[in-house]
Amino acid sequence: MYFTTTRLHQELAGGKFEDIIIDEAHDAENEFPFKGNVDLTKLEKLIKKYGAKKIPYVSIATSVNMAGGQPISMKNLRELRALTKKHGIRVIHDMTRVAENAYFIQQREKGYQHNTIKEIVKEINSYTDGATMSAKKDALVNIGGFLAVNDWDVFEEARNMVVVYEGLHTYGGLAGRDMEAMAIGITESVSDAHIKARVGQVIYLGQKMIEYGVPIVKPIGGHGIFVDAKKFLPHIPQHNFPAQTLAAEIYLDSGVRTMERGVVSAGRKANGENYFPKLELVRFTIPRRVYTQAHGCNCRIGCKGLRSPK
Numbered sequence: 001m002y003f004t005t006t007r008l009h010q011e012l013a014g015g016k017f018e019d020i021i022i023d024e025a026h027d028a029e030n031e032f033p034f035k036g037n038v039d040l041t042k043l044e045k046l047i048k049k050y051g052a053k054k055i056p057y058v059s060i061a062t063s064v065n066m067a068g069g070q071p072i073s074m075k076n077l078r079e080l081r082a083l084t085k086k087h088g089i090r091v092i093h094d095m096t097r098v099a100e101n102a103y104f105i106q107q108r109e110k111g112y113q114h115n116t117i118k119e120i121v122k123e124i125n126s127y128t129d130g131a132t133m134s135a136k137k138d139a140l141v142n143i144g145g146f147l148a149v150n151d152w153d154v155f156e157e158a159r160n161m162v163v164v165y166e167g168l169h170t171y172g173g174l175a176g177r178d179m180e181a182m183a184i185g186i187t188e189s190v191s192d193a194h195i196k197a198r199v200g201q202v203i204y205l206g207q208k209m210i211e212y213g214v215p216i217v218k219p220i221g222g223h224g225i226f227v228d229a230k231k232f233l234p235h236i237p238q239h240n241f242p243a244q245t246l247a248a249e250i251y252l253d254s255g256v257r258t259m260e261r262g263v264v265s266a267g268r269k270a271n272g273e274n275y276f277p278k279l280e281l282v283r284f285t286i287p288r289r290v291y292t293q294a295h296g297c298n299c300r301i302g303c304k305g306l307r308s309p310k
């Protein structure tokens with residue numbers, strides 16, 4: 001599934017973006033536990049249509065943001081690796097939310113209950129040829145990220161480009177202090193206790209919203225709650241931007257900053273026409289290590305925020 005800036009960079013580089021996520025990902029109601037999976041049949045069709053040489057890489061994401069923070073399974077990754085290996089196609093991994101995805105594998109996939117998050121992250125990466133990381137998400141820092149690749153030639157080429165776009169490769173546009181913070185953030189992000197509390201908080205809010213009858217994407221994702229704006233504002237047609245409208249109204253009403261993930265985020269075609277994605281969502285992303293459900297309760301009986309206001 002597209003991610004805004006990832007797709008833009010692919011298009012700026014002269015590529016054509018193709019969505020090969022499973023159909024379940026485009027259905028807010030479907031409770032399939034791994035809605036981030038790649039549809040291997042769709043990929044095989046593309047290989048047949050264009051030839052493997054025209055496909056520079058398969059871009060996978062852990063977890064898939066635009067589908068509502070949905071994970072990819074280890075089984076699907078293993079099968080994807082086998083298929084791409086056969087055709088000599090690289091797998092490039094957007095690992096921005098890899099720790100959250102690993103948590104869902106540990107919780108939901110057979111055979112991983114006794115693996116640590118660290119071990120699962122390592123296995124995920126073993127099926128890929130390279131990765132990009134926006135470290136201000138799972139890796140808990142204010143700024144920064146990295147590119148990692150297995151292929152020395154690609155590394156060398158990227159390293160030379162860093163000089164032009166970011167700064168010398170030894171710091172990659174980041175202050176030494178920020179790189180130190182990132183190293184610590186990566187370590188802490190794969191701690192089992194941390195990620196359990198983190199995803200637990202997201203699920204807590206999601207369940208509250210379900211209790212209040214808010215239509216949200218299911219299953220609840222790893223980093224936020226995604227409200228189905230078409231269902232919430234059924235009188236607003238998609239060309240009038242229901243998710244953008246809802247995000248604006250939420251801000252006016254409460255000061256809470258959400259994010260439109262629908263027709264506006266999907267961008268426009270070269271001819272100026274809108275893309276109309278099936279999902280028209282408002283994302284409530286939960287900041288890491290800021291508040292927990294123990295904060296912010298204004299009742300006087302010391303329930304620590306665990307009860308719903310009546």
Ligand SMILES: *Cc1c(COP(=O)(O)O)cnc(C)c1O
Pocket residue numbers: 003005006061065094096097134135136137144145
């Ligand atoms: C935030 C994000 C990016 C972009 O990272 P920046 O650090 O904001 O440039 C890429 N992919 C995913 C999945 C993201 O959530």
